[in-house]
Amino acid sequence: DSGVTQTPKHLITATGQRVTLRCSPRSGDLSVYWYQQSLDQGLQFLIQYYNGEERAKGNILERFSAQQFPDLHSELNLSSLELGDSALYFCASSPPARGLEQYFGPGTRLTVT
Amino acid sequence: GEDVEQSLFLSVREGDSSVINCTYTDSSSTYLYWYKQEPGAGLQLLTYIFSNMDMKQDQRLTVLLNKKDKHLSLRIADTQTGDSAIYFCAESINSGGGADGLTFGKGTHLIIQP
Numbered sequence: 001d002s003g004v005t006q007t008p009k010h011l012i013t014a015t016g017q018r019v020t021l022r023c024s025p026r027s028g029d030l031s032v033y034w035y036q037q038s039l040d041q042g043l044q045f046l047i048q049y050y051n052g053e054e055r056a057k058g059n060i061l062e063r064f065s066a067q068q069f070p071d072l073h074s075e076l077n078l079s080s081l082e083l084g085d086s087a088l089y090f091c092a093s094s095p096p097a098r099g100l101e102q103y104f105g106p107g108t109r110l111t112v113t
Numbered sequence: 114g115e116d117v118e119q120s121l122f123l124s125v126r127e128g129d130s131s132v133i134n135c136t137y138t139d140s141s142s143t144y145l146y147w148y149k150q151e152p153g154a155g156l157q158l159l160t161y162i163f164s165n166m167d168m169k170q171d172q173r174l175t176v177l178l179n180k181k182d183k184h185l186s187l188r189i190a191d192t193q194t195g196d197s198a199i200y201f202c203a204e205s206i207n208s209g210g211g212a213d214g215l216t217f218g219k220g221t222h223l224i225i226q227p
Contacts, residue, residue: 002155033214043156043201045214056213090155100144100205102215104156 003027004105006091012111018079021108025072025093031055032074033094033102034066038087049074081112117218119202124224131189133221135202138183146203146215147176147187156201159187189223197225 003026013019025032034046036059045058049068060066063081068074078085088109092102119135137145143164148156162169162176162185169176175188189196199222203215 002157004155035214042219043203043215043217045216048214058214092156100161101158102146103158104148106155 002103006105023091029093031094033092035090119218
């Protein structure tokens with residue numbers, strides 16, 4: 001158990017809908033990262049937040065957005081969902097003193113039908 | 114741009130050593146990682162190495178880095194059935210203050226034969 005929690009574990013929704021995935025980082029970690037894992041694209045970095053501020057952007061679609069709240073939990077919002085958005089979404093966190101180490105949560109499996 | 118390549122499958126006998134290979138393309142100062150993913154689980158950080166190091170050892174794990182060829186390997190000594198998993202190589206640029214998002218390879222499925 002990495003100490004990173006993600007909810008929900010599974011989510012099934014229809015095309016065109018909007019969902020919110022939630023992540024709680026390990027205690028004391030200030031950075032949160034979001035990744036998408038799909039069969040065709042593999043693991044892709046989406047976005048990073050550090051202490052509430054956006055820090056780095058990867059291959060995140062414009063239909064997707066994220067934020068990090070004052071209590072450091074983070075949410076990833078996915079809108080106008082398409083079949084191709086079906087994937088595992090991982091959150092990772094890293095500590096301020098050892099920012100090179102990213103610890104991953106168990107993931108949220110999103111199925112778009 | 115960053116690109117990380119690794120072979121998709123590796124089959125070894127239980128008790129033998131496993132060597133999983135990876136190549137990367139970014140020549141900037143970088144950190145290189147190995148993660149393990151078991152079925153239905155998240156990614157577990159195994160180890161990482163900075164690009165100015167040649168080797169890092171941690172119990173049964175040995176990481177070797179050839180900077181000239183941009184080649185990274187993970188050796189698992191005395192491979193056990195519990196080592197059966199997908200192993201991901203990943204690269205990150207440190208832009209100061211910690212790692213940015215990781216660029217992952219496609220993963221190597223390690224299959225253990227009894």
